[in-house]
Amino acid sequence: MIELCAVERAYDSDEARVNALRGIDLSIDKGEFVAIIGPSGSGKSTLLHLMGALDQPTAGDVVLCGRSLSTHSRKELARIRSTTVGFVFQAFNLVPGISAAENIALPAVLARKRPSEYQPEVDRLLDLVDLTIKRNRLPNQLSGGEQQRVAFARALTMDPPILLADEPTGNLDTKAGEGIMDLLEASHDAGRTVVLVTHDLRLASRAQRIVHLRDGRITNVTCPSPRNRALEDILEVGDGDPG
Numbered sequence: 666m667i668e669l670c671a672v673e674r675a676y677d678s679d680e681a682r683v684n685a686l687r688g689i690d691l692s693i694d695k696g697e698f699v700a701i702i703g704p705s706g707s708g709k710s711t712l713l714h715l716m717g718a719l720d721q722p723t724a725g726d727v728v729l730c731g732r733s734l735s736t737h738s739r740k741e742l743a744r745i746r747s748t749t750v751g752f753v754f755q756a757f758n759l760v761p762g763i764s765a766a767e768n769i770a771l772p773a774v775l776a777r778k779r780p781s782e783y784q785p786e787v788d789r790l791l792d793l794v795d796l797t798i799k800r801n802r803l804p805n806q807l808s809g810g811e812q813q814r815v816a817f818a819r820a821l822t823m824d825p826p827i828l829l830a831d832e833p834t835g836n837l838d839t840k841a842g843e844g845i846m847d848l849l850e851a852s853h854d855a856g857r858t859v860v861l862v863t864h865d866l867r868l869a870s871r872a873q874r875i876v877h878l879r880d881g882r883i884t885n886v887t888c889p890s891p892r893n894r895a896l897e898d899i900l901e902v903g904d905g906d907p908g
């Protein structure tokens with residue numbers, strides 16, 4: 666679903682060159698839930714932006730749903746992005762002057778769909794994130810958790826197969842953060858490929874696989890999912906105890 670081959674990303678400024686990613690090889694399967702963890706500045710957001718075609722590598726290649734991103738123009742990349750990837754960011758990035766429902770509809774409006782095409786999906790998503798009764802509120806009339814739920818719904822408007830989340834609970838209290846993590850898990854359970862960037866090992870451990878980044882390199886890959894562990898426990902008990 667997402668493949669990175671020898672990916673490098675360097676940023677040049679007047680003072681120095683920053684090598685944010687230094688040779689990343691990573692393959693994420695369809696329907697996987699992967700967390701990327703590492704200290705601040707280790708390259709997590711840069712990596713997520715490359716996976717979502719928001720940015721391009723200075724070396725190496727990113728392949729998204731079988732398509733190499735290096736051969737596409739900016740316009741083509743925008744089109745691939747809009748149909749393939751949904752993003753959730755730490756700062757909710759809602760459009761201030763329009764309602765929750767209009768924010769959720771925005772990707773469909775930008776894709777020139779007719780209201781009759783997208784309205785049922787907007788209604789379904791408002792229900793999914795439990796905001797139907799607050800659909801007409803402006804972003805500044807919603808709590809942080811509610812705003813992030815709107816942003817989450819907006820990421821799904823075009824029904825993308827891939828959901829990328831960059832510290833989605835970073836600005837939320839524990840309860841609101843749990844709500845967003847539950848939505849991410851539900852999205853994964855529904856068959857989406859989910860990639861979560863976080864510096865919080867507790868949140869990362871809800872994924873099936875954790876990719877550890879440091880100084881722009883992958884230092885470790887672990888499979889800690891409690892859900893998987895619970896399943897393994899059940900299977901082991903089942904194997905050893907026929908009764």
Ligand code: ADP
Nearest residue numbers: 676683685703704705706707708709710711712
């Ligand atoms: P993380 O998400 O792990 O905090 P980032 O991917 O944001 O890390 O950044 C990795 C490195 O690249 C950092 O040293 C950061 O300062 C640098 N960096 C990120 N974006 C830019 C940019 N647009 N221009 C220059 N340097 C950048």
